[in-house]
Amino acid sequence: MDLEEDVRLMLAFQQGDERAFDTLYRRHTPALARYFWRSTFSRPLSEEMVQETFFKIHRYKASYQPRSGFKTYLYTVARSILLNNWKGVLSARLSAEVDADAMPAGSDSMDEQVGRREDLRRVQIALGQLPERQAQALLLVRGEGLSYEDAAEAMGMSVPALKSLLNRARGQLAEQVQL
Amino acid sequence: MNCRRCRELLFEFAHGSVPQRERLEIEEHLAICADCRREEAATRQSLAAFDALVPREPFDAERGLTDLRKRMAAAPSPALPWWTRLRPLLWPAVAATAATVAAVILLSSPEPAVPTGGRTPVAGIEPGAGAIPAPDAPDAATSPGPGDAAGPDVRGRTALHELIVMVEELPLYEELELFSEHEMLAGLAAADDTMLDELLEEVGG
Numbered sequence: 139m140d141l142e143e144d145v146r147l148m149l150a151f152q153q154g155d156e157r158a159f160d161t162l163y164r165r166h167t168p169a170l171a172r173y174f175w176r177s178t179f180s181r182p183l184s185e186e187m188v189q190e191t192f193f194k195i196h197r198y199k200a201s202y203q204p205r206s207g208f209k210t211y212l213y214t215v216a217r218s219i220l221l222n223n224w225k226g227v228l229s230a231r232l233s234a235e236v237d238a239d240a241m242p243a244g245s246d247s248m249d250e251q252v253g254r255r256e257d258l259r260r261v262q263i264a265l266g267q268l269p270e271r272q273a274q275a276l277l278l279v280r281g282e283g284l285s286y287e288d289a290a291e292a293m294g295m296s297v298p299a300l301k302s303l304l305n306r307a308r309g310q311l312a313e314q315v316q317l
Numbered sequence: 318m319n320c321r322r323c324r325e326l327l328f329e330f331a332h333g334s335v336p337q338r339e340r341l342e343i344e345e346h347l348a349i350c351a352d353c354r355r356e357e358a359a360t361r362q363s364l365a366a367f368d369a370l371v372p373r374e375p376f377d378a379e380r381g382l383t384d385l386r387k388r389m390a391a392a393p394s395p396a397l398p399w400w401t402r403l404r405p406l407l408w409p410a411v412a413a414t415a416a417t418v419a420a421v422i423l424l425s426s427p428e429p430a431v432p433t434g435g436r437t438p439v440a441g442i443e444p445g446a447g448a449i450p451a452p453d454a455p456d457a458a459t460s461p462g463p464g465d466a467a468g469p470d471v472r473g474r475t476a477l478h479e480l481i482v483m484v485e486e487l488p489l490y491e492e493l494e495l496f497s498e499h500e501m502l503a504g505l506a507a508a509d510d511t512m513l514d515e516l517l518e519e520v521g522g
Contacts, residue, residue, distance in 0.1 A: 160382060163378065163381070163382050163385070164378045164379075164382065167376050167378045167381055168375055168376050168378065170376075171372065171375075171376035172371055172372060172376075175371070175372040176370060181372055181373070181374075184372070185376065185381070188376065188381065189381060189384065189385050189388065192385055193385060193388060193389065193392075196385075196389060197389075197392070254366070254369070257362060257363070257365070257366035258366045258369060258370055260363075260366070261363055261366040261367050261370060262370055264363075265367070265370070276367070279332070280332060280364060280367060280368070281367070286334070301328070301329065304328045304329075305324070305325055305326075305327065305328045307328075308327060308328040308331070308360055308363070308364070309324070311360075311363035311364070311366075311367065312356060312359035312360045312362075312363050313359075314363065315359050315362045315363045315366065316355070316359045
């Protein structure tokens with residue numbers, strides 16, 4: 139994905155090009171939906187938050203400044219929406235069933251498939267129990283492929299602080315799969 | 318490289334982003350340390366599971382875009398946020414509010430003044446003190462108000478934690494001009510209590 143192209147599209151949208159907005163929407167919503175789903179484990183809530191994110195971006199398009207990459211801006215807005223709906227997020231997590239849906243490759247043995255599914259279940263539980271900032275660091279860097287610098291900017295912290303959060307999250311998840 | 322440093326770098330190592338020189342040092346350490354090898358294997362295993370954790374069905378972008386267009390057509394035009402005119406005043410106002418609330422919490426805290434080796438306790442929070450005091454601590458056992466199982470010390474710490482978050486988040490909101498102060502406070506007031514220890518740890522340095 140061309141990051142510079144995203145910036146050009148956002149600037150074009152700021153000038154009134156609605157097709158540029160549509161392109162950004164189509165390009166980024168699948169990953170954004172995954173980000174929200176991993177944060178909430180609720181499909182309805184995650185889709186609602188995707189819409190809210192792009193609604194805010196459309197409505198307040200003048201707030202974007204090209205000194206930040208579009209993806210950094212997008213996930214800054216997304217994370218703010220998560221925080222603004224935190225009670226709903228916690229409630230959704232509590233009521234979510236462990237729904238690890240990604241099955242291992244077909245060539246795996248039944249035992250391997252069961253083992254990997256158990257890993258998914260444990261990681262989903264661990265992810266839901268991580269402190270918010272650890273989880274967000276992991277979701278942005280590992281989940282959505284943001285650079286350390288971009289993720290740190292989106293979370294309003296330094297790169298070393300972000301790396302510290304990531305390693306603590308790693309430790310929690312690793313502990314779960316070793317149980 | 319020792320075990321502690323190795324584990325500090327394990328996320329970056331497994332994520333493929335550790336610099337070459339440190340990568341070699343980690344590999345050398347893993348070759349001779351069985352404990353770190355197990356931790357590294359568990360890290361890879363858990364990150365692989367994390368990568369595979371995806372929603373059952375992909376997001377339908379076309380349907381979503383249609384719905385969003387309808388919503389935007391029905392929504393009134395955004396008004397100019399009032400706080401944009403007050404931006405120069407916003408930060409001092411919040412700082413003053415934070416200081417006032419912190420002072421109220423401090424004065425209302427039932428915790429006796431205990432010498433702390435030169436550092437000043439703030440609302441029951443001693444930097445680096447760790448988790449909320451155990452329920453069997455003398456003050457916690459005697460001072461909770463009627464019907465309040467959490468106790469004033471817990472409430473004080475939570476309130477301060479919220480203030481810390483609010484002040485930390487403010488520049489982000491101010492810069493983006495996306496949200497009302499009400500939204501911001503509502504969201505932060507609902508912040509997960511599991512953030513408390515982490516924030517206290519950061520504040521305590």
